[in-house]
Amino acid sequence: MLKPFDAQLMRCYPVSTRINYVANDDAECSAHVELTESQAGLF
Amino acid sequence: MIEEYFDTVSDDDWTPRYNIAPTQPVPVIRQNPKEPRRELSLLRWGLIPSWAKDQSVAPQMINARSETAATKPAFRDPLTNRRCLIPADGFYEWQRRGKAKQPYCFEVNEGELFAFAGLWDRWRDPSGQWLKSCSILTTTPNVVTSAVHDRMPVILDPDRYDLWLDPGMTNVEAVSEC
Numbered sequence: 001m002l003k004p005f006d007a008q009l010m011r012c013y014p015v016s017t018r019i020n021y022v023a024n025d026d027a028e029c030s031a032h033v034e035l036t037e038s039q040a041g042l043f
Numbered sequence: 044m045i046e047e048y049f050d051t052v053s054d055d056d057w058t059p060r061y062n063i064a065p066t067q068p069v070p071v072i073r074q075n076p077k078e079p080r081r082e083l084s085l086l087r088w089g090l091i092p093s094w095a096k097d098q099s100v101a102p103q104m105i106n107a108r109s110e111t112a113a114t115k116p117a118f119r120d121p122l123t124n125r126r127c128l129i130p131a132d133g134f135y136e137w138q139r140r141g142k143a144k145q146p147y148c149f150e151v152n153e154g155e156l157f158a159f160a161g162l163w164d165r166w167r168d169p170s171g172q173w174l175k176s177c178s179i180l181t182t183t184p185n186v187v188t189s190a191v192h193d194r195m196p197v198i199l200d201p202d203r204y205d206l207w208l209d210p211g212m213t214n215v216e217a218v219s220e221c
Contacts, residue, residue, distance in 0.1 A: 001207065002109040002160060002219050005151065005198035007185035012149045019135055019146045022064040029061040030133055030148050 045070065045130050048156045049204070051081035065089050065105045071161060071177050072128040074208035081208065086127075090178035091166040092117045098166070098174070107162055107178045109197055113215050118178065121162035123213050128158035128204060129179055136192040147191050151198060160197040160207060 013032045018024040046053055051072050063069055068085040075082055089101030094116075104117060112118040132154055137144040151157045163177040180197040188195040199207055212218055 001199065001203050002180060002182055002197050004182050004185040004188075004195060007187045009152055010149060010185070010187045011153065012147045012187055012191065015135065015146050015148045017144075017146060019062055020144075022062055022067070025060050025062045027061060032148075035145070 045156065046083060049081060049083070049128065049130060049158070051083045054082055054084040057085055063088065065102050069177065070130055071163060072130060072158070072208070073125075073163065074210055076210045081128075083130075084175075086163055087174060087176040088178075089176055090117060090121065090162060090164050091174060091176045093120075093164055093166055095166055098168070101176060104176075104178050106181045106194070106196075108194075109160075109180045109182045109219070112162070112180060113219070117164075118162055121164050121178075123215050124210070125163045126207050126218075127161040127163045127177060128199070128208065129161040129177060130156060130158050132156050134159075134196060136188065136195075138191040149188060149195075158199050158201075158204065160199050 014035050015030055016028060016033050019029045049072050057070055066087060066089045069088045070083055071086040072081050072083050088105055090104040091098055091101050107118045112122045133148050133150045135146050135148055137146050160180040161177050163175060165173045165175045168174055181194045182197050184193060184195040206212060206218065
């Protein structure tokens with residue numbers, strides 16, 4: 001039961017660093033952002 | 044919506060949030076031990092063991108490693124007797140990139156509700172008030188999360204919710220391994 005969840009059912013995407021500040025609590029926190037070329041390369 | 048999805052009733056007024064930090068209140072679903080119903084209430088994120096001298100341990104107790112929780116004094120008893128669901132529709136992890144950290148949002152089934160496996164405990168403050176708090180179990184990452192972080196929260200299959208919440212199920216090994 002305590003195993004890693006099925007990766008095929010998950011997705012991830014970069015979000016704004018606004019999330020670093022807990023006072024920011026709106027839909028923009030979980031909105032997808034495009035990374036610049038220097039930031040990209042996760043996968 | 045959470046109440047419907049998880050078949051629970053809410054004890055507290057609360058509003059869904061996009062950004063929750065350690066030591067803040069989070070919605071937690073627990074099984075009523077005497078009646079066949081699940082109850083949703085707000086607990087502080089960062090488990091304070093009942094025997095703690097003060098609250099200062101909370102920020103270090105936001106997560107419990109599933110591999111060792113059964114042997115850790117802070118988590119052993121909650122794992123046996125006080126398991127909970129912590130509902131969400133996403134979570135954030137940060138990837139270190141040199142000095143910077145890039146946050147990523149993780150979702151299940153394109154943004155559907157899901158539940159973390161949680162533990163909870165209660166601690167009595169010096170004024171005699173009970174403070175209830177919780178921790179999220181973690182496990183090894185899958186291929187989606189491993190690109191960002193070396194751990195991931197335990198996300199339960201919905202068909203395991205009843206067993207995870209069952210107060211009568213105190214065989215930790217059986218609960219953990221099924």
